[in-house]
Amino acid sequence: MMIELRQLRHFLAVADTLHFGRAAEQLGMTQPPLSQSIISLEKMLGAALFLRSKRSVALTTFGRQWLDHVRPAVEGVAALTDVALRLRTGMAGRLSLAFVSTADYSLLPRLVERYSAAFPEVELELVEATSDIQLGALSEGRINAGILISTRSSLPPVLDYRPLLKEPVVAAVPEAWVEDGRLDVVDGHLQGDGWMAHPLIIFPARVAPDFHDLVLGFYRARGHQPFIRQEAIQMQTIISLVSAGLGMALVPASLRNLARTGVRYIPIAGETPELETGLAWRRTDNLPTLSAMIEIASTLDPEA
């Protein structure tokens, strides 16, 4: 024979009211079966829970001590219904989100702040990864969503996508270059095409093909070919190399939040390419926490 929840609820009701009649009423049943239920519970336990004289009911010492254990146990089970509801609606659960290093400086903090304010019970797992790694992780189901640099057209059809941020590209240049007049800076903007001859540090094409293409396309459109001095997969690394004077780089404008001695961020005069960062996820992934994340992401100002 096994203790059932019903009996425990019966016990709690009687313990609370110390009156079989009223307890039964509270439970929506009549008194006799409640007496039966308690008696059978006492038999199972091998000890009396209540001392009943015909005029009054009191807990035995054993009953009082057991009560202290029963209440939390029953509440634990009762809570399962709420837990299920919160899991279903995305109020609780887990979400694994990858992001490219460039999202670190504006997009990710804003998104995470909003999301975890709205869903504090969700365990948000954040992993930094390049766009190509993210695409693999998404299709293999290792992450639920990714903040990456791509365009809708270049994504596999199993993924859905929403743009989050459009930002211009700015030049990250060694401070020395500005001071020795190697660059033509007017009104805080890079002028002309002269700078295009200087050595460039860039993401490898494999890692972020769309970003790579964007930069090369920009040079080509102005009739130039970049002198690629070095490739690096981390934004941090690229900026370090710039700071060391190895070359310049074209980076998303939000990277200005990554201040570094010896590095200046300078907008480019004229038509500049815009870089799009967006959120991608599996169309078939109907995880409630993911839906909530997409919802929140959609409310972010794409120009900020």
Added chain:
Amino acid sequence: MMIELRQLRHFLAVADTLHFGRAAEQLGMTQPPLSQSIISLEKMLGAALFLRSKRSVALTTFGRQWLDHVRPAVEGVAALTDVALRLRTGMAGRLSLAFVSTADYSLLPRLVERYSAAFPEVELELVEATSDIQLGALSEGRINAGILISTRSSLPPVLDYRPLLKEPVVAAVPEAWVEDGRLDVVDGHLQGDGWMAHPLIIFPARVAPDFHDLVLGFYRARGHQPFIRQEAIQMQTIISLVSAGLGMALVPASLRNLARTGVRYIPIAGETPELETGLAWRRTDNLPTLSAMIEIASTLDPEA
């Protein structure tokens, strides 16, 4: 409709085996009602727990996350049976034990050490109280047992009693008295009756009548009347007064463990009265933890 334990156990079994047939076997039932049970559970929750193709069963994401909450909740309820058993047998629970201050120096530490080694889950509530206070607390049910100084014959009949320790009385005297030769000490023992003329510090009769009578009886048997300089209810206080040179005191031998500068404990030559400390409890109190305590107490060496 309310979730019942049975369904949760069903869920756990299927989640563990990922096979309705084997899970049913494990549960001692057949497969069809198990399928029904899970289906009804899923309906209650409003979400699928399992993805079943005809050849394989897998948890949904929701199922996996909910499982993490269900298992501890069900285990919590299952543990109630064990808890009840431990409460019934005195393996767990509470015990309120009072003790006189003189028990502090030998009896109580030995008893508590043994008891809590044997019953580590029992919450032992220790309160220091004089014998008369303990008798009141016992009859009013505020404590379950008391270590007190009394004799079986002087206890009310509702209480049961077991002697724990018989020890001689020794004299606690100011060190100065030994040095200035005011006391006749030979072979480390107080000789003769001369010391009986010195001022005495003693427990009030109200607080420990048996101890009080014992001391007075001792003087009377030798044809003396003590000069009572001061009364005090705490052993600590009595020893402080001795240390201050206010007088001497007759105290249980185990009090030698309470070292104090300026105080010397000296045995009395010849026939000395023995003091009995024992455990008292209500005959009608059938608290399992109390029975265990009486059991342990009986194994203590009464001469130690």
Added chain:
DNA sequence: TAAAAATACTCCATAGGTATTTTAT
């Protein structure tokens, strides 16, 4: 004598059983 729990019985809801069908491999 009245309030409240226990006892005696009756009933039906449902947990679980049996037989069968469906479906994916």
Added chain:
DNA sequence: ATAAAATACCTATGGAGTATTTTTA
């Protein structure tokens, strides 16, 4: 062809109801 889950239907246990008795304050 077969293993495994779902469906359909049946059975019976036991949880809950009604009527009554017992008890003690």
